[in-house]
Amino acid sequence: MSSSQEPGPGAARETPREVTLDEGRPIGRRVFLGTVGLGITSLLWGQAAIDLLSKSTSALPQGVRSAIPFGQGWRIYAVNPPFPTFDRASWTFTIEGLVEKPITYTYDQLLALPAADQTTDFHCVTGWSVDDVVWKGVRLDDLLAEAKPLASAKGMEFWSMEEEYVDTLTLDQAAMPDVMLAYEMYGQPIPREHGAPTRMVIPKMYGYKGTKWCNRIKLVDRIEDGYWEVRGYDRDAWVGDSNGL
Amino acid sequence: MSEPASSTPPPGHVGAIGPRASYQHRVHRFSGSERALHMVHGSSFLAMMATGFMLGLPCMVKAYGAEHRPLVLDVHLVIAALWATALSLVWIFGDRARLRHTREQFESLDADDLLWLRSKAARQAPQARFNGGQKLHAIVQAALTVILFASGIALWVELKASGFAVPGALGVHDYAMAVAVFFVVGHVGMALSPRIRTSLPSILRGTVPASYARSHHADWDESDDPREIRPPRTAGRLFVGAVALGCGVVVAVALTNV
Numbered sequence: 001m002s003s004s005q006e007p008g009p010g011a012a013r014e015t016p017r018e019v020t021l022d023e024g025r026p027i028g029r030r031v032f033l034g035t036v037g038l039g040i041t042s043l044l045w046g047q048a049a050i051d052l053l054s055k056s057t058s059a060l061p062q063g064v065r066s067a068i069p070f071g072q073g074w075r076i077y078a079v080n081p082p083f084p085t086f087d088r089a090s091w092t093f094t095i096e097g098l099v100e101k102p103i104t105y106t107y108d109q110l111l112a113l114p115a116a117d118q119t120t121d122f123h124c125v126t127g128w129s130v131d132d133v134v135w136k137g138v139r140l141d142d143l144l145a146e147a148k149p150l151a152s153a154k155g156m157e158f159w160s161m162e163e164e165y166v167d168t169l170t171l172d173q174a175a176m177p178d179v180m181l182a183y184e185m186y187g188q189p190i191p192r193e194h195g196a197p198t199r200m201v202i203p204k205m206y207g208y209k210g211t212k213w214c215n216r217i218k219l220v221d222r223i224e225d226g227y228w229e230v231r232g233y234d235r236d237a238w239v240g241d242s243n244g245l
Numbered sequence: 246m247s248e249p250a251s252s253t254p255p256p257g258h259v260g261a262i263g264p265r266a267s268y269q270h271r272v273h274r275f276s277g278s279e280r281a282l283h284m285v286h287g288s289s290f291l292a293m294m295a296t297g298f299m300l301g302l303p304c305m306v307k308a309y310g311a312e313h314r315p316l317v318l319d320v321h322l323v324i325a326a327l328w329a330t331a332l333s334l335v336w337i338f339g340d341r342a343r344l345r346h347t348r349e350q351f352e353s354l355d356a357d358d359l360l361w362l363r364s365k366a367a368r369q370a371p372q373a374r375f376n377g378g379q380k381l382h383a384i385v386q387a388a389l390t391v392i393l394f395a396s397g398i399a400l401w402v403e404l405k406a407s408g409f410a411v412p413g414a415l416g417v418h419d420y421a422m423a424v425a426v427f428f429v430v431g432h433v434g435m436a437l438s439p440r441i442r443t444s445l446p447s448i449l450r451g452t453v454p455a456s457y458a459r460s461h462h463a464d465w466d467e468s469d470d471p472r473e474i475r476p477p478r479t480a481g482r483l484f485v486g487a488v489a490l491g492c493g494v495v496v497a498v499a500l501t502n503v
Contacts, residue, residue, distance in 0.1 A: 027359075028352035028384045035385065039392030039421060043399055046413030077303045125314075126301055127400065128415050232312030244315030245404065 074130055076193045079227060084161035084213045086196045093198060097156075097218035100148035107197055110183065114142045118178055120203035123239045135201050137182035140174050143217070155223040158200050159216035167211050167226030168235070169202070178203050181214065206237040271452035274374065274444075278339030279347055283448055285335055286390070289328035290429065293393075296321040297422060323497040325397060330493025337486050350375060351383045357464060371463035382432050389425045393418060 042049070088107050096102040105113075116139050122130045140156075155170045173179070182201045183190060190196045195212030202209045208228040229235045234242040275283075299305045299317045306314055336344070354377065357370040361377035368376075375383070399414040436445055441461060447453040458465060 025354060026352050027354040028380055031381070032352070032384045032388045035388035036391045039388065039417060040395050042417050043396060043411050043413050046417050050413070050416060079307075126303070126306075131412070228311060231307055232310040232314070243311070244318070
């Protein structure tokens with residue numbers, strides 16, 4: 001670069017230069033190497049740093065946390081924002097369709113059902129994952145015990161308070177031991193953006209199968225495509241073995 | 246400057262650009278290799294950004310139909326392979342000495358560059374062929390490109406090799422892209438600003454009006470930047486380039502089929 005004190009051939013300065021120029025330092029090279037080094041090594045420590053930062057924000061209000069781009073590695077999606085709201089006094093969870101006895105639970109009745117805990121990984125079809133998510137909720141067997149599915153039932157639909165959103169599982173899929181209707185996440189009631197007060201958790205399938213803000217299960221004799229399946233994703237969303245992955 | 250002087254400069258407008266420069270006269274700023282590099286990098290970046298958004302944003306997946314997402318992923322990978330190949334071809338066929346010369350200019354920041362970066366009010370500080378902002382942008386973009394390629398390769402291996410996982414890869418890829426987009430928006434915004442819009446065609450044509458060079462790059466002595474330092478020799482390079490292009494196509498096909 002031309003940082004020479006000497007003007008070009010034939011050139012004359014309009015005014016004397018008041019700033020004393022040096023010959024230029026290789027700051028650019030240092031910035032380049034530093035940025036590359038930071039970026040490449042962050043493949044190793046980036047996730048740990050995000051986790052650490054995330055933990056350090058745990059004292060902040062949930063609304064603030066969700067606005068921070070390292071919220072425990074989650075990316076929050078909704079098909080029809082704003083997120084549905086939960087009113088504990090009026091909220092109900094309904095089981096209907098091909099059952100002997102349609103039933104409606106209040107939130108407190110749901111919490112009184114036999115509870116299960118699990119720590120499982122969460123995988124999104126868009127490529128991100130969150131490891132070791134701690135859930136607490138109700139297994140579907142316990143949830144359906146009183147309603148008693150009819151022999152003609154082949155599967156179930158999980159309806160969301162978020163209008164339009166529904167997804168499905170066959171009875172066999174719903175019977176997997178780690179499938180649950182969760183109401184706690186990391187030891188706290190499920191936050192609004194994660195599906196408060198209840199959401200489906202299906203660890204062996206991609207996240208779009210886990211209906212958030214779920215408040216209704218309908219037993220059916222024929223499985224239809226859910227919200228994202230109508231839009232092209234696979235109905236059987238096995239992690240690592242579906243959607244072209 | 247290699248072109249002959251064509252007119253007498255207006256009084257009082259004589260700087261590092263030299264007395265030959267006038268308002269009508271144009272001075273050579275970017276070589277063909279530099280313009281090709283900029284074109285390849287810029288267009289590839291925009292294509293990668295577009296397909297990246299299409300992969301990562303559910304609202305976009307919904308718009309084009311999730312059944313096409315594997316195809317979009319393939320397109321993203323093919324563009325990445327062709328991007329690397331095209332950059333290699335520019336390096337192979339281009340004026341490498343001139344590109345090295347330009348890289349050295351980017352790497353070296355003097356007091357006026359730092360003054361330019363430090364304060365908007367200080368942007369009258371005389372600049373050389375590139376101002377402080379252009380240098381910083383080029384440096385950061387180059388670094389981010391390396392990071393995007395590295396994290397992208399990690400993601401691809403993770404996708405194809407079950408059991409292999411780099412937990413931070415997607416975060417690094419996305420954050421690097423976010424920073425890159427931030428810089429590109431600033432770069433394009435400044436390029437389009439009325440103050441310097443005059444120079445915009447120079448990235449396509451290679452020249453800027455001498456008056457512009459004098460007022461915005463008063464510390465630029467264009468005799469330091471010959472149009473060509475080492476003209477490319479075609480024979481051997483054609484062969485190497487063909488091999489590079491072939492390798493790029495093979496890699497692109499392999500990425501989508503493995």
